[in-house]
Amino acid sequence: MKGRAAYFGVFTALALIFSYVETLIPISFGIPGVKLGLANLVIVIALYKMKLGEVYLLSVVRVLLSGFIFGNYFSILYSLAGGLLSLTAMALLSRGKRWKKSFSVTGVSIAGGVFHNIGQLLIAMAVVETFHAAYYIPVLLVSGVVTGFLIGITAGEVLKRLINVF
Amino acid sequence: MKTGLKKNDVLLIIIILAVAGSAYWLHEKIGTKGANCITVKVNGRIEGVYSLGEDQEIEINGGTNHLVIKNGRADMTEADCPDKLCVNQKAVSKNRESIICLPNKVIVEVDSSENSEFDAVSN
Numbered sequence: 688m689k690g691r692a693a694y695f696g697v698f699t700a701l702a703l704i705f706s707y708v709e710t711l712i713p714i715s716f717g718i719p720g721v722k723l724g725l726a727n728l729v730i731v732i733a734l735y736k737m738k739l740g741e742v743y744l745l746s747v748v749r750v751l752l753s754g755f756i757f758g759n760y761f762s763i764l765y766s767l768a769g770g771l772l773s774l775t776a777m778a779l780l781s782r783g784k785r786w787k788k789s790f791s792v793t794g795v796s797i798a799g800g801v802f803h804n805i806g807q808l809l810i811a812m813a814v815v816e817t818f819h820a821a822y823y824i825p826v827l828l829v830s831g832v833v834t835g836f837l838i839g840i841t842a843g844e845v846l847k848r849l850i851n852v853f
Numbered sequence: 854m855k856t857g858l859k860k861n862d863v864l865l866i867i868i869i870l871a872v873a874g875s876a877y878w879l880h881e882k883i884g885t886k887g888a889n890c891i892t893v894k895v896n897g898r899i900e901g902v903y904s905l906g907e908d909q910e911i912e913i914n915g916g917t918n919h920l921v922i923k924n925g926r927a928d929m930t931e932a933d934c935p936d937k938l939c940v941n942q943k944a945v946s947k948n949r950e951s952i953i954c955l956p957n958k959v960i961v962e963v964d965s966s967e968n969s970e971f972d973a974v975s976n
């Protein structure tokens with residue numbers, strides 16, 4: 688469908704813009720490569736507006752494009768692990784039979800934020816082969832909750848207004 | 854679409870924060886004991902163990918990274934990596950804190966001397 692392809696393009700462009708904004712924000716968790724996950728906003732919105740397969744495609748395309756434009760091999764690895772784990776967690780909470788409708792956009796987004804960071808931590812552990820990665824768990828979990836919460840609130844507001852457009 | 858928090862949302866937040874809290878508590882409990890040396894690893898191998906109590910400057914990995922130990926804190930002051938994330942990291946002094954330079958595969962870690970001996974054996 689022509690309309691779907693157009694929306695996919697718009698979502699991809701938006702996700703890229705957020706990836707770019709993210710590179711401008713100098714927040715470091717002390718682990719190189721770990722990012723805030725602002726582009727998750729677009730993914731959360733897409734999750735409620737597109738088919739799941741399309742959202743996964745959007746997620747991968749976003750990571751590859753932004754990785755080639757703004758990042759490097761490592762940042763692609765980190766973003767891919769964070770992005771896919773996060774999307775899977777969010778898909779389970781928002782669409783899974785067991786959880787359907789029992790989480791709001793905010794809850795779904797918080798799970799996304801937390802698993803985004805867990806995915807990145809797993810890559811960090813694999814790449815630098817250190818056991819002490821556990822040291823970073825608290826700060827990664829809390830920052831995942833905070834970014835997830837903010838993104839969830841924003842996504843909820845956007846979705847309220849988007850509902851009639853689609 | 855409703856945007857207010859649901860019961861499960863709140864539960865989720867509480868569980869995550871509880872896990873974060875216990876991980877932090879665990880780290881504080883075992884983390885601050887006997888932090889007295891710096892282990893430098895390159896490519897997963899220990900290149901050297903240095904005392905935190907002694908002010909010194911260390912060339913790591915044949916000079917790709919420059920580490921300064923001063924007043925019980927270790928700080929990466931120079932590196933030839935493109936991202937310079939290791940240089941921008943704050944100085945470390947507590948047990949298990951680390952500075953990581955991913956491009957050069959350099960890890961600088963605070964440790965207690967007993968631990969690093971154990972690490973050296975187990976590696």
Ligand SMILES: [Zn+2]
Binds near residue numbers: 938939940953
């Ligand atoms: Zn570096």
